[in-house]
Amino acid sequence: MTNQTAIFIDAGFLLSLGGHRVAGTTLRTAFITQYESLVRGIVQTVKKNTGLSNLRVYWYDASKDGLFTEQHKRIGLIPGVKVRLGRISYNGEQKGVDLRLALDLVGVARNRSASTAYLVSGDDDLAEAVEEAQDLGMKVVLLGIAKPESRLGVASVAEHLALTADAIEILPDQLLDSAFNRVLEWDPDHSEKSARIAEAASAANSTTPAHKSAAPTPAIMAQRPAVNPHVQPGVQAEIIYSSDTHRQGYQGNAAYEQKELGIAQEIGSRVAESWLALTTQTEVVEIIADKPQLPPEIDRTLLKDCAQVLGEWKTDQQKIRRALRGAFWDHLDRLM
Incomplete structure (x- = not known):
């Protein structure tokens, strides 16, 4: 297995937590995300923690009919980033995002393309995919946002997923402060x-x-x-x-x-x-x-x-x- 990392990011999860941290709400119009610095900071954090090079950043989000928006195109043009889209249902729910992430995680493990996966998500539904990747020889680490009052020490991560992962690591506060900015409400x-x-x-x-x-x-x-x-x-x-x-x-x-x-x-x-x-x-x-x-x-x-x-x-x-x-x-x- 190639001794490098791969990063899997559930955008809805990360943007909700980052936005709530700076703006007090997950409403996306209430904050601005500096995507380039956010992705670069995550890659640098992983490299600092492991000393390994990174294969790719997989960015999972949803859109109407699964089509690329201008924002998704800009994110996809960031070097080393692969955007994978699910779709938004009529009632606003994401469909297919977790499935795409799970398939990619297991696929990278099966192809032995990376030795360690960093997962930015908290969804309990991913626990089985994590275990499958581990059975194939891959180490899976959760990368989250600190929440000291939580029993797990991170925000919005399902306990089953946390127990399944090999380790939990934290995104630096400095990165979040620079990547997420609250929109000025009214001048x-x-x-x-x-x-x-x-x-x-x-x-x-x-x-x-x-x-x-x-x-x-x-x-x-x-x-x-x-x-x-x-x-x-x-x-x-x-x-x-x-x-x-x-x-x-x-x-x-x-x-x-x-x-x-x-x-x-x-x-x-x-x-x-x-x-x-x-x-x-x-x-x-x-x-x-x-x-x-x-x-x-x-x-x-x-x-x-x-x-x-x-x-x-x-x-x-x-x-x-x-x-x-x-x-x-x-x-x-x-x-x-």
Whole structure:
């Protein structure tokens, strides 16, 4: 077997964690990724840890109909990178990404093209492919983002996958800080321009009933005081992330459940706020028209952001999902 490495990157996994780290949300419009420096930094990290040259970086993502976007083309032109695409289903879910990664991992091991694979993913579904590659003589190392409070020490990695891998290593904080940058939400000039657009739209719709007027832009929304939709006016409230489950009115499991629902509600409101700050008035009008159905990208962001805080299995609970989506709509409704 050739004594070199191969790197397999689940782009959805890496971008979600990196974006959430700098922007507090997995919404891709909320952060900018420097792909060249990110890929180069990962390759350098692996080489520093192993002393080996790298065969190739395999980059797995999804797109509509599995076709290359301009972004995917730019990533594919980075030296040493092979882009492999799955497709996005009608409801916004990735299809075929894990299968492609698993087949490539086992294929590289079977062809004895690399002695060590570095896997940037946390999906439990890859555990069998990891074991197959190991049986063929390949060492498989997970490369993740540090999360000290996690039992595994890394973020969003399934325990079964972690137990299957030969080792877990961490991406340097310096690399993540340089490769992921939060988008500036709103500058004064942009706000002023958006306010003028909103005023023009309001004038154009002045003959329609008030409840059908144009949606306000983020510039106008920012001028309104924030209100917690789950609290009566004049009553202060706070969401507690600690383990204190003995708040007045609730005890034991009931208190813990209320805390989790409160966290989900705050996440839903925060995603709505981030989305509003980075969207256009037309997009606001369109999403309101489709209510209560959310665009797949936003729904996926709500679930991923919640999973970062509460964990995947909690996010699968319907009451948590209802709280997330309800809080998103509540945040929009109170600004209309």
